[in-house]
Amino acid sequence: xxxxxxxxxxxxxxxxxxxxxxxxxxxxxxxxxxxxxxxxxxxxxxxxxxxxxxxxxxxxxxxxxxxxxxxxxxxxxxxxxxxxxxxxxxxxxxxxxxxxxxxxxxxxxxxxxxxxxxxxxxxxxxxxxxxxxxxxxxxxxxxxxxxxxxxxxxxxxxxxxxxxxxxxxxxxxxxxxxxxxxxxxxxxxxxxxxxxxxxxxxxxxxxxxxxxxxxxxxxxxxxxxxxxxxxxxxxxxxxxxxxxxxxxxxxxxxxxxxxxxxxxxxxxxxxxxxxxxxxxxxxxxxxxxxxxxxxxxxxxxxxxxxxxxxxxxxxxxxxxxxxxxxxxxxxxxxxxxxxxxxxxxxxxxxxxxxxxxxxxxxxxxxxxxxxxxxxxxxxxxxxxxxxxx
Ligand SMILES: Cc1ncc(COP(=O)(O)O)c(C=O)c1O
Numbered sequence: 001x002x003x004x005x006x007x008x009x010x011x012x013x014x015x016x017x018x019x020x021x022x023x024x025x026x027x028x029x030x031x032x033x034x035x036x037x038x039x040x041x042x043x044x045x046x047x048x049x050x051x052x053x054x055x056x057x058x059x060x061x062x063x064x065x066x067x068x069x070x071x072x073x074x075x076x077x078x079x080x081x082x083x084x085x086x087x088x089x090x091x092x093x094x095x096x097x098x099x100x101x102x103x104x105x106x107x108x109x110x111x112x113x114x115x116x117x118x119x120x121x122x123x124x125x126x127x128x129x130x131x132x133x134x135x136x137x138x139x140x141x142x143x144x145x146x147x148x149x150x151x152x153x154x155x156x157x158x159x160x161x162x163x164x165x166x167x168x169x170x171x172x173x174x175x176x177x178x179x180x181x182x183x184x185x186x187x188x189x190x191x192x193x194x195x196x197x198x199x200x201x202x203x204x205x206x207x208x209x210x211x212x213x214x215x216x217x218x219x220x221x222x223x224x225x226x227x228x229x230x231x232x233x234x235x236x237x238x239x240x241x242x243x244x245x246x247x248x249x250x251x252x253x254x255x256x257x258x259x260x261x262x263x264x265x266x267x268x269x270x271x272x273x274x275x276x277x278x279x280x281x282x283x284x285x286x287x288x289x290x291x292x293x294x295x296x297x298x299x300x301x302x303x304x305x306x307x308x309x310x311x312x313x314x315x316x317x318x319x320x321x322x323x324x325x326x327x328x329x330x331x332x333x334x335x336x337x338x339x340x341x342x343x344x345x346x347x348x349x350x351x352x353x354x355x356x357x358x359x360x361x362x363x364x365x366x367x368x369x370x371x372x373x374x375x376x377x378x379x380x381x382x383x384x385x386x387x388x389x
Pocket of ligand 1 (some may be wrong): 246
């Protein structure tokens with residue numbers, strides 16, 4: 001069956017929430033995927049920052065297969081070894097005591113954290129313009145894009161918006177009635193926007209002063225994506241809540257709401273629940289992702305290859321800035337033609353995306369090699385030349 005035939009079947013059966021698919025992918029290996037017509041692509045988006053180890057990585061295949069043939073699912077009346085080990089591992093990576101609630105996605109991780117903020121006895125949450133925190137009703141209430149929110153109002157209230165990266169605006173917005181300040185350490189969906197140095201540290205000082213929680217959404221940036229386990233690490237802050245998902249399972253659905261220090265006990269028995277969250281297969285996959293990042297030194301690798309991409313693309317005539325850290329890369333264009341560039345890149349065999357009209361985003365597997373990155377730079381530069389002539 002061809003891409004066209006599959007696309008027709010898709011349109012007749014799958015709910016139209018995403019628009020038509022760009023192609024139908026049938027196979028992946030490493031940083032490459034193939035579509036139903038046999039066309040090969042270099043995957044520079046990695047399922048939007050998900051496929052940390054690329055496609056069909058043996059460590060994930062082995063972990064999932066072994067776990068599935070041992071113990072595939074249990075209810076949350078019980079616990080499993082990989083669930084406990086993964087919670088311990090995440091806390092060890094954060095370097096602090098706390099407790100972890102496992103979910104199946106990013107929006108659910110944020111949903112859990114949002115509920116935790118309500119247990120402070122306060123309701124107000126301060127969120128940044130440009131934020132994306134998910135599509136469930138709670139997470140959507142904390143997501144800035146009007147077009148996503150408007151059809152579903154009323155959403156949970158008491159949300160205050162501040163400009164991203166502006167510590168003075170944050171200071172002015174936070175008082176003793178605020179339950180939490182929620183920030184992405186780098187805004188992903190807004191187009192890979194890095195806040196000024198000192199912003200997260202200022203947010204920590206401001207929240208601590210007013211007894212509010214600092215909640216960092218590391219769903220897109222976490223688990224090695226930016227060259228450190230968590231993007232906030234270099235700020236030196238200790239947050240109260242950290243949410244992760246995406247790269248954690250390397251493609252197996254899993255998320256986590258991690259509460260540190262006193263925040264760890266905000267959610268009490270009966271306050272929250274999930275059937276699949278903490279599933280043995282998903283947690284085993286996440287353990288395999290983390291141990292492969294460690295054994296293959298993918299944090300340093302992500303930092304190096306990310307710099308290679310930014311350097312290689314940043315000086316193109318159409319590019320005004322190359323943003324991000326590690327393998328979360330934003331390419332800012334001088335003209336609002338990002339969608340056109342992404343389409344031409346796909347035709348040239350590169351998967352990237354256009355989160356805004358003038359920004360491209362690359363979030364490739366952390367295993368992307370130097371040669372693949374060099375090929376990506378050459379090909380994408382050709383694409384940029386082509387769209388400007
Ligand atoms: C920062 C951030 N938070 C939350 C989410 C929502 O995650 P999910 O799509 O897994 O629900 C995303 C997804 O793009 C994200 O980038």
